[in-house]
Amino acid sequence: MIRVALLVAAKDLRIERRSRVLLWQVLPFGVMALVLCGLALGPQHAGHSSAGPGLFYLVMLLVALLMINRSQSIENSPGTKASVATLGLDPAGVFLGKALALMVELWLMGVVLLAGSVLLLHTALGGTLSALPSVLVTLAALAAAGALYGALSGGGQGPATLLPVLSFPAFAPLLIAGERSFSAALHGGSLWQWWLISLVALAAYVGLGILLYGVLEES
Amino acid sequence: MIKQLSQRLLGPVTLILLALTLWLGLWVTPSFKVQGNLARLVYVHPAVAWVAIYVSFGTATIASALYLWRRTRSMLVDRIAHCAMEVSVVFIILTLITGSIWGRPAWGVWWAWDARLTSTAVLGVFALAYLALRRANDDPELRARRSAVLALLAAVNVPIIQFSVQWWKTLHQGATVFSTDHGLKIHGLQAWTLLISFLGFTMLYFWLLRARYRLEVLRDERYRASLEEALVQRRREGVR
Numbered sequence: 354m355i356r357v358a359l360l361v362a363a364k365d366l367r368i369e370r371r372s373r374v375l376l377w378q379v380l381p382f383g384v385m386a387l388v389l390c391g392l393a394l395g396p397q398h399a400g401h402s403s404a405g406p407g408l409f410y411l412v413m414l415l416v417a418l419l420m421i422n423r424s425q426s427i428e429n430s431p432g433t434k435a436s437v438a439t440l441g442l443d444p445a446g447v448f449l450g451k452a453l454a455l456m457v458e459l460w461l462m463g464v465v466l467l468a469g470s471v472l473l474l475h476t477a478l479g480g481t482l483s484a485l486p487s488v489l490v491t492l493a494a495l496a497a498a499g500a501l502y503g504a505l506s507g508g509g510q511g512p513a514t515l516l517p518v519l520s521f522p523a524f525a526p527l528l529i530a531g532e533r534s535f536s537a538a539l540h541g542g543s544l545w546q547w548w549l550i551s552l553v554a555l556a557a558y559v560g561l562g563i564l565l566y567g568v569l570e571e572s
Numbered sequence: 573m574i575k576q577l578s579q580r581l582l583g584p585v586t587l588i589l590l591a592l593t594l595w596l597g598l599w600v601t602p603s604f605k606v607q608g609n610l611a612r613l614v615y616v617h618p619a620v621a622w623v624a625i626y627v628s629f630g631t632a633t634i635a636s637a638l639y640l641w642r643r644t645r646s647m648l649v650d651r652i653a654h655c656a657m658e659v660s661v662v663f664i665i666l667t668l669i670t671g672s673i674w675g676r677p678a679w680g681v682w683w684a685w686d687a688r689l690t691s692t693a694v695l696g697v698f699a700l701a702y703l704a705l706r707r708a709n710d711d712p713e714l715r716a717r718r719s720a721v722l723a724l725l726a727a728v729n730v731p732i733i734q735f736s737v738q739w740w741k742t743l744h745q746g747a748t749v750f751s752t753d754h755g756l757k758i759h760g761l762q763a764w765t766l767l768i769s770f771l772g773f774t775m776l777y778f779w780l781l782r783a784r785y786r787l788e789v790l791r792d793e794r795y796r797a798s799l800e801e802a803l804v805q806r807r808r809e810g811v812r
Contacts, residue, residue: 505722515704518704522694525697526694561728565721568717
């Protein structure tokens with residue numbers, strides 16, 4: 354299962370590196386969204402607002418939706434499904450691989466957008482750095498949930514609004530936990546409680562994905 | 573014979589129980605010490621929430637799990653899951669509305685970002701997403717499989733709703749009926765009225781589920797008939 358996961362993750366990341374969609378399409382979109390958030394706060398409030406963590410996760414959510422859709426359309430591209438079926442790859446491994454690739458991509462985006470939030474939303478550098486581990490765990494949970502919900506929505510084959518509609522209720526607790534732990538790192542508070550929720554969610558989604566991904570992909 | 577009788581009695585018994593709840597809850601039982609007449613919502617809100625979160629969503633989850641298990645896989649359980657989820661949406665909306673009516677005078681706001689309220693709303697969005705997913709897939713097998721997985725994923729939210737009042741400091745009160753040591757928190761006529769309301773709303777759920785299921789069967793039959801008719805017409809055109 355781990356071998357299949359590493360193979361699938363390497364394949365997805367290789368496609369991403371060659372196509373550069375992440376770099377030239379998703380990243381500019383994320384930065385643009387962050388700039389819009391700063392503009393919405395206005396020059397008076399951007400430096401003093403406590404909305405920074407919430408806005409960061411809002412932008413991450415938008416970026417994640419784009420990346421999940423892309424990740425699933427790679428899987429649904431002509432020939433890929435047939436190849437996976439012919440090779441008899443373990444669906445649990447495929448799920449883990451897709452989640453792993455998504456996680457790496459989300460981590461890269463997360464680090465860039467965190468730097469963006471320090472620059473544009475003026476979140477404190479020290480607090481942002483101490484929030485980094487919790488952000489990485491939350492994004493990993495988001496990737497695991499995203500891989501599962503991406504398969505559920507049919508990966509761009511259904512209506513465009515289906516993925517956001519399906520994944521919003523699953524992402525909401527993750528985003529709340531992420532935002533709270535980020536806020537706690539910036540302004541003080543119980544960081545570990547929310548960090549733990551993200552960790553439990555990560556374990557739960559990985560477990561559920563391993564169990565259920567095969568059912569979704571079976572023909 | 574017994575089945576037919578129970579089906580015929582389901583509606584009238586439900587109506588009698590709900591009428592009894594209304595009469596006992598509004599006129600017979602005494603008002604509450606702290607919240608006065610406002611707390612009479614206890615005869616509606618917890619029962620509606622019980623049906624929405626546990627009975628209805630529970631039925632949808634169990635039916636979905638049965639669909640995913642190969643031995644019990646059938647379109648019958650998929651249809652039950654779908655119908656139960658639709659009824660669940662209605663009851664979740666009713667739960668949020670009755671809770672809001674109670675919350676406005678008690679907390680001063682119609683809506684608070686409280687753990688229980690938020691997790692219940694998330695469950696409602698899950699149920700709506702389930703219905704959206706069903707509409708997005710035309711292939712019955714694929715639709716049944718995907719929606720069954722979503723129902724199981726959504727069920728994770730149910731224990732979060734149940735324990736939210738213990739895990740987080742919330743505006744929402746703790747358990748209404750039982751205390752933490754499983755003793756009764758409500759007694760006498762009030763307890764009996766509460767029990768009748770739970771029974772009444774649970775039976776209302778089964779009544780609605782049965783009606784919705786019959787509607788779904790009729791719709792499937794009509795679809796099949798129209799499909800056959802269309803095939804016959806095409807064959808005739810081919811012969812001409």
